[in-house]
Amino acid sequence: EVQLVESGGGLIQPGGSLRLSCAASGFTVSGNYMSWVRQAPGKGLEWVSVIYSGGTTYYADSVKGRFTISRDNSKNTLYLQMNSLRAEDTAVYYCARGGYASSWSVNIAIDVWGQGTTVTVSS
């Protein structure tokens, strides 16, 4: 069964750091495009970052320079390192498969989502 399970969320003070993990099963993280998407309380969905199977990464402007997406192929796990956290980063963070956008090939929608992990940035 294809599944994504996030962990690592919690309450953190502004300026702090947190690392989210996403364990995949039923497919390989290394062989897929993998994204993080977040949803602030009562708000819509916001794409955060993607990592390609080849290692290329992209970020939303709102997190660029503060967040880093990575993976551990041996553990089949995706990560999101979040530094310099702000109150506006408070959200449910979803790990997801897909999210490939290109001008010269077949793009790939996000088709599998984890259950989400909650990050609250507050003093």
Place this chain on the structure above:
Amino acid sequence: DIQMTQSPSTLSASVGDRVTITCRASQSISSWLAWYQQKPGKAPKLLIYRASSLESGVPSKFSGSGSGTEFTLTLSSLQPDDFATYYCQQYNSYPLTFGQGTKVEIK
């Protein structure tokens, strides 16, 4: 960035109704558009990809159409399980962007 605008923001409908949600992109995204359904406290679920392709396992009551900048999601014969929030998303270019959502409520 490509802005995605959904209408309406809220839609009140009855069981058995046929409803249509519109999504407009601020520039052409070809057919790189997906539709998601989200229920409270749950992760989004992919319904439609590439504007009109039905995701495996999704009932055929859901259909999508459009290309370029204007897209629609149609739900035929609404059932209680269909009352949820629906989002469109473009995956033509980064940053990937979502519409603000359309909440389908029971009239």
